[in-house]
Amino acid sequence: MAEAVVLVSGGLDSATVLAIARVEGWRCRALSVDYGQRHRAELAAAAHVARSLGAEEHRVARIDLGVFGGSALTDDTIEVPTSATPGIPVTYVPARNTIFLSLALAYAEVSQADAVFIGANAVDYSGYPDCRPEYLEAYERMANLATRRAVEGRRIAIRAPIVRMAKSAIVRRGTELGVDFSQTVSCYQADAAGRACGACDACRIRRDGFAAAGVADPTRYQPGAVTAGR
Amino acid sequence: MAEAVVLVSGGLDSATVLAIARVEGWRCRALSVDYGQRHRAELAAAAHVARSLGAEEHRVARIDLGVFGGSALTDDTIEVPTSATPGIPVTYVPARNTIFLSLALAYAEVSQADAVFIGANAVDYSGYPDCRPEYLEAYERMANLATRRAVEGRRIAIRAPIVRMAKSAIVRRGTELGVDFSQTVSCYQADAAGRACGACDACRIRRDGFAAAGVADPTRYQPGAVTAGR
Numbered sequence: 433m434a435e436a437v438v439l440v441s442g443g444l445d446s447a448t449v450l451a452i453a454r455v456e457g458w459r460c461r462a463l464s465v466d467y468g469q470r471h472r473a474e475l476a477a478a479a480h481v482a483r484s485l486g487a488e489e490h491r492v493a494r495i496d497l498g499v500f501g502g503s504a505l506t507d508d509t510i511e512v513p514t515s516a517t518p519g520i521p522v523t524y525v526p527a528r529n530t531i532f533l534s535l536a537l538a539y540a541e542v543s544q545a546d547a548v549f550i551g552a553n554a555v556d557y558s559g560y561p562d563c564r565p566e567y568l569e570a571y572e573r574m575a576n577l578a579t580r581r582a583v584e585g586r587r588i589a590i591r592a593p594i595v596r597m598a599k600s601a602i603v604r605r606g607t608e609l610g611v612d613f614s615q616t617v618s619c620y621q622a623d624a625a626g627r628a629c630g631a632c633d634a635c636r637i638r639r640d641g642f643a644a645a646g647v648a649d650p651t652r653y654q655p656g657a658v659t660a661g662r
Numbered sequence: 663m664a665e666a667v668v669l670v671s672g673g674l675d676s677a678t679v680l681a682i683a684r685v686e687g688w689r690c691r692a693l694s695v696d697y698g699q700r701h702r703a704e705l706a707a708a709a710h711v712a713r714s715l716g717a718e719e720h721r722v723a724r725i726d727l728g729v730f731g732g733s734a735l736t737d738d739t740i741e742v743p744t745s746a747t748p749g750i751p752v753t754y755v756p757a758r759n760t761i762f763l764s765l766a767l768a769y770a771e772v773s774q775a776d777a778v779f780i781g782a783n784a785v786d787y788s789g790y791p792d793c794r795p796e797y798l799e800a801y802e803r804m805a806n807l808a809t810r811r812a813v814e815g816r817r818i819a820i821r822a823p824i825v826r827m828a829k830s831a832i833v834r835r836g837t838e839l840g841v842d843f844s845q846t847v848s849c850y851q852a853d854a855a856g857r858a859c860g861a862c863d864a865c866r867i868r869r870d871g872f873a874a875a876g877v878a879d880p881t882r883y884q885p886g887a888v889t890a891g892r
Contacts, residue, residue, distance in 0.1 A: 467730035495725040495765075500772045527768035531807045534764040535725075542730045561813040570804035577761045577797040 433459045436591075437536045440464055442477030443618045444638060445594055446551035448606035450485045453549045453594045455609055460549075462487040463539050465532055467525070468498040473626035477617040484612060493535045497525060529562035532591065533571055539586060541579045547589040548575075551614030556599050556637045568592050606633065607647055614650035623654055630657030642650040663689045665775040666821075667766045668717065672707030673770030673848045675824060676781035678836035680715045682823045683779045684778055688749060692717040694770050695762055697755070698728040703856035705802075707847040714842060724763045727755060751778055759792035763801055765783055765821065770818060771809045777819040778805075786829050786867045798822050829871030837877055844880035 436458040440446045453460050462482035464475055475492065482490035528553060536548040545606040561567060572590040576582045594602050606613060618638045619628035628635050630653050639659070640651040653659050668689040670676045683690050693873065694705055714719035730836035759782060766778040782793040791797060802820040807813045836843060849858035850869045851884050858865050860883050869889070870881040883889050 450689040491729055493725065493729050495723065497768065498722055499723050500768050525768075526810070527764055527808060529762040530767055530804070531761070534757055534761040537760055538727065538730050538755075541756040546774050561810055564807065567804070568808040569805050570800075574760070574797070574800035574804045576796070578757060578792045578793060580756070583791045602805045 434547070435459050435461070435543060436549055437461050437463055437540045437543065437545045438545040438549040439536050439551065440478045440482050440487070440490070440522065441551065442474030442479075442481060442616060443551070443634075444599075444606065444611075444613055444616045444641075445553055446478075446483065447481045447592055447611050447613070448602050448609070449549050449551040450481065450487065451606060451611050452611035453547075453591075453650070454486055456472060458547065458549075460485075460487045461539065461543055461545065462490040462494045462620060463536050465535060466492050466494045466611070467528075468496045472623040473624060473651060474617040477615055477626055480615045481611075484615070491539065493539075495531070495535075497528070497531070500526060503558055515574075527562070529560075529567075530571070532561065537555075537575055537579065537588070541581050544581070545588070546586065547591050551574065552592045552595050553599075553602070554595050556641075563595070563596055568595065573576045598603045598644070600638055600644035602640045603645040603647050607645070612650075614652060618651075625652075628652040628657060629651045630659050663687060665689050665691070665773060665781055666777040667691050667693055667773065668779040669762055669781065670712050670717070670720070670768050671781065672704030672709075672711060672846060673781070673864075674829075674836065674846045674871075675783055675832060675842075676708075677715065677843070677846045678832050679779050679781040679823055680711060680717065681836060681839035681841050683749065683777075683821075684716055688695070688779075691769065691775065692772055693766050693804070694720065694721040694722045695765060696722050696724045697761075697867045698726045698759075699759075701787050703801065703852040703854060704727045704847040707845055707856055708797070709731075710845045711841075714845070720764045721769065723769075725761070725765075727758070727761070730756060731780045757792070757796075759790075759888075763805075765889045767805055767809065767818070771811050771830060774811070776844055777817070777821050779821045779823070782822045782825050783829075783832070784826065785827065786871075791800050793825070795822070795825055798825065826872070829867055831872035833871045833875040833877050837875070855882075857882045857884045857888060859884060860889050 438450045438460045438461040464478040617626045618634045620632040620634050621629050668680045670692040694708040718744045784793050847856045848864045850862040850864050851859050
């Protein structure tokens with residue numbers, strides 16, 4: 433069975449990606465990154481997702497991206513927006529996917545994996561440059577020059593199976609594959625129990641995704657959260 | 663004055679690269695990575711190098727690459743070799759330069775820098791895949807698709823000014839530019855005071871570099887260290 437590393441954030445997208453990798457027959461190792469994010473409840477969710485979807489193991493790499501600042505997700509002085517804004521949102525974390533993929537690449541090399549799966553999506557988060565297919569293709573090209581395994585002729589694939597899917601399609605695919613979305617956390621400012629605020633961009637996109645998919649929204653919301661549209 | 667991020671490890675190569683960037687007229691921010699390496703004295707050396715060569719600031723990003731293992735530099739159960747071995751050495755850290763460049767890319771984006779400088783060298787460390795020019799070019803291509811700044815039309819350059827230089831040429835160039843090599847630490851197993859073992863690959867290559875350059879070796883060695891060839 434071929435080995436893969438799957439980046440698992442604890443959110444809806446990466447849980448679906450892990451389920452896709454498993455159903456394709458990959459033996460999966462889950463990797464989460466503790467990068468000083470506001471929404472730390474997602475790390476507990478990631479552990480649950482990895483276990484319940486049959487990952488062989490789950491590792492957490494710790495890195496403090498707050499050392500650079502510049503994002504509402506790692507800098508407490510920047511507020512998380514509660515309405516859609518034009519352009520690249522302040523929740524964009526500089527070079528985040530590049531850093532995450534690089535950690536996954538190290539893990540893949542050590543564990544002799546032939547693929548790295550990432551839940552990047554270019555549809556809902558069109559403002560994030562590092563979620564676009566052309567970025568991911570350039571990353572794969574670079575990765576195949578970067579590692580000992582690649583030099584020795586074992587190519588590595590960077591797989592983003594949901595990159596062109598609308599959120600509603602991701603919800604449907606995950607539901608088909610038995611993902612328990614009630615255990616996933618997408619909210620940028622979830623509370624310690626992993627309950628969603630209902631108001632941030634990530635909550636809005638997620639809620640609209642369930643509505644468009646015609647799937648009941650199993651998200652656990654904070655008391656008093658905005659859940660209009662459920 | 664244009665802004666750059668310079669990866670500074672505390673070693674001879676990256677000190678020379680910082681001096682080159684400064685003489686080219688860049689305003690430099692130094693970045694070091696505390697990745698659980700054996701040779702932690704290099705981080706103290708990095709702070710000294712950054713200060714003495716006029717970096718505007720020096721940040722240290724912490725990340726535990728020991729979580730993946732697989733290298734003599736981060737895994738205490740793998741011994742540092744004391745003689746040259748064919749192929750890629752066990753001191754190779756999986757995806758190290760990819761991870762370091764990705765952190766530098768984040769810092770560059772936050773600090774509005776137009777270049778990242780790295781002391782990669784394809785001559786002496788020909789066994790490291792992520793020191794080759796073709797790798798660095800692929801990284802640059804990817805980086806220019808990865809960030810908000812790039813999407814907004816401000817390209818980022820990945821600069822490796824010593825990539826094709828022999829160690830002796832690096833020693834000569836650094837000496838011309840006033841680098842105090844006595845404060846740099848190259849040894850893979852330096853002691854807490856930053857004194858070199860004299861026996862590992864890095865010590866051997868460095869010592870031979872000074873000899874070939876005709877420059878007196880200012881390296882501080884441990885008592886009883888192998889220093890033949892000085």
